[in-house]
Each structure stands twice: as structure tokens, then as C-alpha cells.
Amino acid sequence: MRFVDLFRLALSNLKENPLRTALCALSVAVGAGALLLIAMVGLFGKAQVDTTLQTLGVSGLTVYLDTQSTGNPFSADLINQMEKKITNIRYAMPIKAKPGTVRAGHAIQNAVFLGVDERLGAVMQLNVLYGNLLTKSQAHLGKPVAVIGDDLARALYGRTNIIGRSIRIRVDGRDSTFTVCGVVKSQTGALGSVVSAIAPHLVYIPYTFLASQQEDADQVFVQCAADANLSAVSRQISNFLTDRAQIGGTVQIQNMSGMIDTVTDLTNTGVFLFFAVGGITLCVALIGVLCSMLAATYEKTEEIGILLALGAQPRDIRRLFLLQSSVLCAFGGFCGVCIVVCLLLCGSAPFIPDWKLIAALLGISIICGAAAGLMPAMRAARLDPIHAIHK
16 A cells, blocks of 8 residues: 555544544643653753853862961962972962952942962863953063953943953952953852852952962862873872971862762763653653554454455555554644743743754654554554454
């Protein structure tokens, strides 16, 4: 039989019992819509986590002192020596952090000021929107320049591109005028609501403005070579600081790259679980389709026998029932997808499925429909035409 004839016959069979067809299509629509919605929630959550990790911009190793005691200071000079002595370290940048306020005109904002140097771009993956990060001369000479987030720029001037504009910084009770040399994507939103409430903005300024090269640094960001063993580098750093430098305190080293990889693996597992839960809902709907197709084979036994007696081949009968279940599931899946997309658009949801995901879901619906109709199709194709006609 021709495909067109089989398709027409499949549609005719579906129309004979509209209530059963509608209920089966509804179950598939609910399953497909639930799968799409659950998948979108999982993918949206993963995208948010990935964006947050990228916004933080920290990788490699973070070194700090857990407890302070007598001994050599944990200074920028010592960090520079460590960078030269340990071969697998590409960059090691000391950080000095102090709270304060920043003002422009009548606008004033709380901020945390981070003393950094020209290695800022090498140890942190910042998204530079306008201007540039600190240069070597600006960092070493302590020039009054600052790199701020786009949120702070908008709060002070009402726009993000404020390169060359002046801001008034107040730290440790002293006021200084700085020039904005760079604007980056804001980071504090990724640090959580508690941090954002205390200090909603980060401002990068030259390290020498906040501390001398001999004062204790708060922490150190270390960027290692691409092929370096971070655990081995951590041991080398600990040995250098405690044995050779004899600093006063307990050295703590965190593998930020490993923590980010762990979080990424957890989000991937979460997305897989979301898809699994959505898949279960679709499988439940397909059970209804299977039962419906089995019932149809019993009801159509006499007609199947007539078709076989008229010259139809068993493969034609198989194709007929497979096509019937596939059309039913495709229609239900299409309706479910349309309903979910309309609800998301009307509800102004932060995530909208793209056409690739929709096409994949429709393809899955058709494949699952064919799988649900396989057993009824095989049963119908094995019927003996004489017994089927006299049933």
C-alpha cells in the first residue's frame, strides 16, 4: 500500500473514536508539555549557575592566612618572590580589601575597595565593557585610577560608559578623587544577597593606595600554568611560605578551579535529573497510547482480516498501526509544546525554549509514539485473515 493511503486510513481510524483519540492526545500533550517545562527549568538553572561562575571570574588558587601570629608579614613583596621561585605559577597577585564609600555629585554608594595590580586581568576573568584594566605604571605608581562595575557606574552617573569621569572615594577616613579607567560587568550580584546588602559594589584600585608592599595582604590569587598539577603547586606554596618565608600564621589554600568544576558537575547532574523526571511523565502518557492501540487492534480485527484477504501485506498492517500511534503522539506533543510556549510568553517567563529543543521534543514524541504502537502493530500483522474475518 502507498504511504498516502496508509496515512488516510490511519487518520480515518483515529476519527472513528474521537473521545479516545482526544484523551490519548491530551495525555501525550501533558507529558510533552511537562517534559519541556521541566527541561527548561533545569537548563535555565544551569545557565544561571554558569553565568554566576563566569561573573565571579576567579580560577586557579586562592591563598590566605587562617590565623595570624608572630613572624614575617604576608606581604606583596613576599608574594612577588613566590611568583618567581615556583615555576608552575604564572601570576600571583596580592589583594588588599577595605570598605568605604564612593560618590559622584549627590549620588553616594557603599563599596568594597580591592587593591590590585596589573595582573588583575590575568588572574580574574573579568568582562571588560569599556576602557581598560590597570596598567603596570598605574599600579606601581599608585595612580588615582579605578575600575568599577557597570551597576555602580549606572548608580553614580545613570549610564555605564563613564570612562574618564571622576569619582570621590572615601577609605580609612580620607577622601581621594579617582578617574574611572575601566568598567566591567558587575560581580557582587553573583556573591549573594547578603554580600550585596553590605557592600553592593566592588571597586578595583592600585594596591599601593591601600597598603604598602611590606604590609600584610588579605589574600593572593594565583594563576598556574595550564598543565600544572594544582595539588602539587599548593604544596609548594605552603612549603615556601611556612618553611622558607616563615610567615606568621596558618596558610590556607583553596582550589577555585576544582570548586568551579565540582559545581558544574553538580549542575549537569541536576539537569539530567530534571530531564529524567520529565521523561517519566511522558512515559506515563505513552502507556495510555499503548493501551489505546491494543484496544484498537481488537476492535479492528475483522477489518485487518479483510485488508489481508484483499492483498495487503503484514508489513502494511504494521506500518498502519505505527503510523497511527506516531500521528497521535505527534499531534499531542505539538499541542503540549504550543500550550507551554504560550504560557511562558504570556507569563513573561525569563526563559523561552529555542526551536532546537522544541524540534527535539517533537521528534522524541514521534519516536515514542512509534515505540508505543510497535507491540499492537506486531500483533495485528500476525493475525490470520480467515480467523480475523470470522471473529
